[in-house]
Amino acid sequence: MATEQEIPREAIHAYNLYIHGEIDRRAFFDRVKKVAVSAAAAGAIVDQLMPNYAEAQQVKPEDPRLKTSRETVPSPNGNGTIKGYLVRPASAGTNKLPAILIVHENRGLNPHTKDVARRLAVDGFQALAVDFLSPIGGTPSDQDKAREMIGTLQAPDVTGWAQGAVAYLRSTPNSNGKVGAVGFCWGGGVIGRLAVAEPTLDAGVVYYGQQPPAEEVVKIKAPLLLNYAGADERINAGIPAFEEALKKSGKDYTLYIYDGAQHAFLNDTNEARYNKAAADLAWGRTLEFFKKHLAA
Numbered sequence: 001m002a003t004e005q006e007i008p009r010e011a012i013h014a015y016n017l018y019i020h021g022e023i024d025r026r027a028f029f030d031r032v033k034k035v036a037v038s039a040a041a042a043g044a045i046v047d048q049l050m051p052n053y054a055e056a057q058q059v060k061p062e063d064p065r066l067k068t069s070r071e072t073v074p075s076p077n078g079n080g081t082i083k084g085y086l087v088r089p090a091s092a093g094t095n096k097l098p099a100i101l102i103v104h105e106n107r108g109l110n111p112h113t114k115d116v117a118r119r120l121a122v123d124g125f126q127a128l129a130v131d132f133l134s135p136i137g138g139t140p141s142d143q144d145k146a147r148e149m150i151g152t153l154q155a156p157d158v159t160g161w162a163q164g165a166v167a168y169l170r171s172t173p174n175s176n177g178k179v180g181a182v183g184f185c186w187g188g189g190v191i192g193r194l195a196v197a198e199p200t201l202d203a204g205v206v207y208y209g210q211q212p213p214a215e216e217v218v219k220i221k222a223p224l225l226l227n228y229a230g231a232d233e234r235i236n237a238g239i240p241a242f243e244e245a246l247k248k249s250g251k252d253y254t255l256y257i258y259d260g261a262q263h264a265f266l267n268d269t270n271e272a273r274y275n276k277a278a279a280d281l282a283w284g285r286t287l288e289f290f291k292k293h294l295a296a
Helices: 009-019 025-035 039-049 111-122 143-150 155-171 186-197 214-219 239-248 276-293
Strands: 066-074 081-089 097-103 126-131 175-184 203-207 224-229 253-258
Touching: 009 025, 009 039, 025 039, 066 111, 066 126, 066 155, 081 111, 081 155, 097 111, 097 155, 097 186, 097 276, 111 126, 111 175, 126 155, 155 175, 155 186, 175 186, 175 276, 186 203, 186 214, 203 276, 214 239, 224 276, 239 253, 253 276
Parallel strands: 097 126, 097 175, 175 203, 203 224, 224 253
Antiparallel strands: 066 081, 081 126
8 A cells, every 4th residue: 555655746636626526536536547657556545545434533432431422502593403422521520621612524524523522522621523414414424425515505504503502512511611613624614704703712723724704803702723734725825814814903813834734634534644743733732722721
């Protein structure tokens, strides 16, 4: 099997286009074939570019340190409900915990996002991974279908559901009253819009997500931690205007660009794009950020 270093950048770029719906699966395969040395090598590259949930799982669903449940969260604007996967430390008892909303990538609430929720719970947080596709049938096993479904969602609806999740987390018996949110890729963009719309959000962490409109930045109240990949030209094109607006309006933010890292570098289900050094550094910063801003 090819190693990460052997995968041509053109193949990774093709995969990024594919998962964001800019080319279809056939075009993705064709582009990989053009840069591979053989048909067998092309197949190995494609295998590495596809997610492997089992191997990347860091915290097992049945981990005895955790207590999990399925929750239904109402929207504050009356626009139905969404489903979520709630995880908290089993040893918490009646102790009050900081809470974190997790917003998935553009393939819905998959095993990786649930694993991220469990990672946060192991570190002492109450974590809710929401399925933003639940109002239209839930996340399917077919990732291409999930991406197509994501494309049908309306941004105001998504923001409203996220606001409902924040309110829900704050109201749970185990809540210490502080709620943060973290999102990845599509979910990173949701966090930006949530920070604009929700003045009660206590902290927001963005991983390689599209930035909110510069003119809306003045509405942000929560401190932000912004993590971007150095080799992510599509998303990074929006950084200058976003950062200028953050500075101009005096917002509390910290921005990091991880040199050489690919889009979705934290997602360890994808061997080709995962960057352990960048992921470990960004995740450590994320935990530190949340512990600072969500303490009671």
